Amino acid sequence: MRSRGYHGVSFRELADDVGIKSASVHYYFPQKVDLAVALVARYSKTFFAGLDKNAGDASSSQLLRTYCSAYRSALELSERACLCGMFGAESCGLPKPVADAVAAFFEANMVWIGRTLPKDIAPRTRRIRSAQILAALQGGLMIAATLKDHGLFDGVVKRVLADNAP
Amino acid sequence: MRSRGYHGVSFRELADDVGIKSASVHYYFPQKVDLAVALVARYSKTFFAGLDKNAGDASSSQLLRTYCSAYRSALELSERACLCGMFGAESCGLPKPVADAVAAFFEANMVWIGRTLPKDIAPRTRRIRSAQILAALQGGLMIAATLKDHGLFDGVVKRVLADNAP
DNA sequence: GTCTATAATTTGATAGAC
């Protein structure tokens, strides 16, 4: 789903990849919606667990660096954009439960990013600045994957870190 | 395709929307790839024609404002992200001719954006700074559409314009 | 819990009448 989107994946193909039959997939995820929602849930859990593990009690600017590294490794490991970047692009054509889960993932990202910003910012401004950073990284990931040029993503990260230095 | 992606669209449904039969669509676009490639070509042509029309002999900073407005109106008119934002997310799961067309669209965007930047920048830096702007706008469009919060996109644009003021 | 088998529908695509 990360490379072909929600509509580009079939139960049979998925089952073949895992080495089981499609009926067995339906046993765990009756409908395709269930599968996608579970996928976003697992993705989100893994993503934030990795973040928190690498965050520790680091400084603000170090936290943002950690956040950016998480995105970079997604690009490095899979040559693909973020699962929720894919679902975000599709969001208005997705079953509502999936679209809602993706929106929640982005909101959670903005909260996490918000914590890396200076303490004296108003909540509204914080939200917008978080969205700016999230947008730059998601967009950067997508552009870099499409143009197969990781350097472009690194350029985006460099700018994000420079603009948000303490 | 802009809302459901390449795999989420069928010849029959498309034909129904237009009020013809699917066989007639195949007459013009024998394969689905042909349809998508033509779609990107038309989208790209319309997009740049609109840009150039509104550009005139404006100053650099005005040009960037024009570019950002083009994105904003896409969000306003259709509540959707860019067609190539969608295809970009899908790009690694797309037939090669489509992925290539999308990559070409992004490259052309970066060239256009590059012209709005100060003249004394090295080509390499120019390319990276263009990618930063493109990424911010594409990402901002996607985030704003997913969260149904246009204000977030406006926040991104504000930052882009401020950071790239002459 | 995994399988076989299959239902019901949809898909991309073609042949050929008009």
Added chain:
DNA sequence: GTCTATCAAATTATAGAC
């Protein structure tokens, strides 16, 4: 150039044996 008719394959999903 648009249609009817149709194909072959794929799709989501279910029933029921083991």
